[in-house]
Structures are given as structure tokens and as C-alpha cells.
Amino acid sequence: MRATDLSPRMTGLFDALELRGTEIRNRVMVSPMCQYACEGRDGLATDWHHVHLGSRATGGAGIVMAEATAVEPRGRISPQDLGIWSDEHADALRDTARFISDRGATPAIQLAHAGRKASTRRPSDGGGPIHGEDGWTPVGPTAESYPHDDPLDVERLDQAGIEGVVDSFRAAAERALDAGFEIAEVHGAHGYLLHSFYSPVSNGREDDWGGDFAGRTRLVREVTRAVREVWPDEKPVFVRLSATDWMGEDGWTVDDTAELAPLLAEDGADLVDVSAGGVHPDQSVPESGPHYQVPYAERVTEALSDTDCAVGAVGKITTPEGADEVVRNGRADVAILAREHLRDPYFTLHAAEELGEEGPVPRAYRRGF
Numbered sequence: 001m002r003a004t005d006l007s008p009r010m011t012g013l014f015d016a017l018e019l020r021g022t023e024i025r026n027r028v029m030v031s032p033m034c035q036y037a038c039e040g041r042d043g044l045a046t047d048w049h050h051v052h053l054g055s056r057a058t059g060g061a062g063i064v065m066a067e068a069t070a071v072e073p074r075g076r077i078s079p080q081d082l083g084i085w086s087d088e089h090a091d092a093l094r095d096t097a098r099f100i101s102d103r104g105a106t107p108a109i110q111l112a113h114a115g116r117k118a119s120t121r122r123p124s125d126g127g128g129p130i131h132g133e134d135g136w137t138p139v140g141p142t143a144e145s146y147p148h149d150d151p152l153d154v155e156r157l158d159q160a161g162i163e164g165v166v167d168s169f170r171a172a173a174e175r176a177l178d179a180g181f182e183i184a185e186v187h188g189a190h191g192y193l194l195h196s197f198y199s200p201v202s203n204g205r206e207d208d209w210g211g212d213f214a215g216r217t218r219l220v221r222e223v224t225r226a227v228r229e230v231w232p233d234e235k236p237v238f239v240r241l242s243a244t245d246w247m248g249e250d251g252w253t254v255d256d257t258a259e260l261a262p263l264l265a266e267d268g269a270d271l272v273d274v275s276a277g278g279v280h281p282d283q284s285v286p287e288s289g290p291h292y293q294v295p296y297a298e299r300v301t302e303a304l305s306d307t308d309c310a311v312g313a314v315g316k317i318t319t320p321e322g323a324d325e326v327v328r329n330g331r332a333d334v335a336i337l338a339r340e341h342l343r344d345p346y347f348t349l350h351a352a353e354e355l356g357e358e359g360p361v362p363r364a365y366r367r368g369f
């Protein structure tokens, strides 16, 4: 049952969270955010990633999550995306994971495959598909392209191709662990490969990987199980979902998400990160004011009430009071902030001051707080 009492005994933003054997110092998470910063480095992390993620750990967040990191080269959204398809990629991330950990934050990484939304120019270069030799052929549940104005041909994954994707996620998780990350998040949202399989909008397959709910959700579940298989018992696995396609009853709905979340918990997920949308440009976002996606997280919290699986809420959470309210009233266990962390890497330290809590101020910065 959801609590509405704001008494100080309730769990707040600055209470630690234990997931499996991992203690997370507070309930603020830096949402994964593509930096499109692998300039000519073919998926290898750069100083930019190190400083970007490192400064947000210095800024006090409980969890600092690296951006959508491609499990194979064709799973990149853009050529400048981070990747983790070789040991060299893991080596390039190692110092960053260690630095985040040394600052007392929990280092996390989002493992991703862009599916039919791959091979696009980064937003600062205008977005849109890359044709010709600078791009590549995206893969998807069917040969249907993502409906860009100027779409790329898409390769339909066959049985071997799908098994290869599951193997790529498993191998990526092994490398992420070796690099020092403590949380692996499976990117199952925003119209990318795993979402494009579970959404009826994009999966018109008629074999065991499509059709009904069980067929369409099979890939995200198998990937979650594969990651859990290689991720240590004492470390958490997260799964990010799009709670709704915003495409009406013909699309994936919040009811579907409420049915899937407990199945993912059985598969080994320790937190469901509740986002939305991205599978089709015709999506109609009903209302996008502050906290507009939090009701989806609340619904998933209810669906998971008989499990140990936690929930993260994301979407226009920008203030300390707002983030604290989400946690304190049991709408979600973790407040996930993206753009606010672009504006303020020290959001958590500022939030602690504002809420009258003790924040994790680094020793060298104490005279400033």
C-alpha cells in the first residue's frame, strides 16, 4: 500500500538503498545520457566521458550511470556512441568506474542495442539516418524501417541473429563487470532493439519472437536473464522500459508494463527504470509537465509490491523537493534525473543543503558548502 504520510520516519531521498548486497548512498540517480563524444575513437571512452561521469559522482548522486553503451558496433545510435564490444572498450572505461566508486557513488552502465534506430547522425549534426559508407545496416524484428523521412533498409534478425544479440549483451555485461561497474542496466526502452521487439507497433513477426505478449517480450526477458547469469549475486541488474508507446490501445500500454515488470523481477531484475515512448514518431505524448512519467512508475511500484524489485521514476524531475516527494511517498524507490544533471552536476549536494540533510560533500569542497 502506498504511503502518503510525510512524517520524518518515511524513507527520503537521502536514505541509503540496499539492492542485493550493494548499498547505494542515496536515492538520486544520474540518468543515462548519450554524450556523442567518441570522436574518431570507435566506441572508446574519452576524457569527456571520464570528466562528465566523474563530476556527477563528485556531485553526490547515489548512482552514476554511463550512457547507452552499444553491445555491438551496429547497435550504436550514432558513430560517436560509446561501445563495449571488446576488452579494449572495457579498459577505456575502467578508470571512470573506479573514480565514481572512489567518490562513494555506485558506478552503473546502460547496455544497449539501437536496433532499427541505429546509424543516425548525432543530434548536433542534425540527426537523421546515415546512408552510404559512413553508416551501416540496422537490424530489427522485421525488415520494416523506423519511419524516418529518408529511411534506411533494415535487416530482419533471424534465429541465429537474435541469439547473437543475447550473446552480445551477456559478453558486454562480463566486460562491464571487469571494468568495475556495479550495476548493469538493460536498455529496453525508447524504440531501440528490445523495445521494438516487445511493442506490437514494430514487431509484426509471426514466430516465437513475436505475435502474442509472451513472444514479443521474449527477447527483453532472455537478455535480462543472460545479463543476470553473469552478473554477481550481490550486484543489481536494472531494466529500463518504455511504460507506454503513447500509440493508443494498438501500442504497448501501461497495463502491459505492469504485466511484464514482475516477470522481469523473476528473471533477475532488481530495479525497473520506468521511462516511456520512442517507438514511433506518431506517438502522442498526452501531457509533459513536471513528473509527467511518475504515474507510470507508481503503477509499476504497485505491480511489483509482492517482489523485492525496486522502481525508478524519470522524466522532468528537477527539484530537490520534487525528487524527495517521489521517494518519500513511495511512488518509486529512486529519483532519476537527466537534464537537471546537465545543468547542475552537483544537484545532490545542492539538494542536501536545501532539504537540510547531510550531503556527501567531498573533503576538498567543504569550504564551499
Ligand SMILES: Cc1cc2nc3c(=O)[nH]c(=O)nc-3n(C[C@H](O)[C@H](O)[C@H](O)COP(=O)(O)O)c2cc1C
Binding pocket: 031, 032, 033, 034, 035, 067, 068, 110, 187, 189, 190, 240, 275, 314, 315, 316, 317, 336, 337, 338, 339, 340
Ligand atoms: C542528452 C540526452 C541523452 C540521453 N541519452 C539517453 C541514453 O543514453 N539512454 C537512455 O535510456 N535515455 C537517454 N536519454 C533520456 C534520459 O535518460 C531521460 O530519460 C529523459 O531525458 C527524461 O528525463 P529528464 O526530464 O530528467 O531529462 C537522454 C536524454 C538526454 C537529454
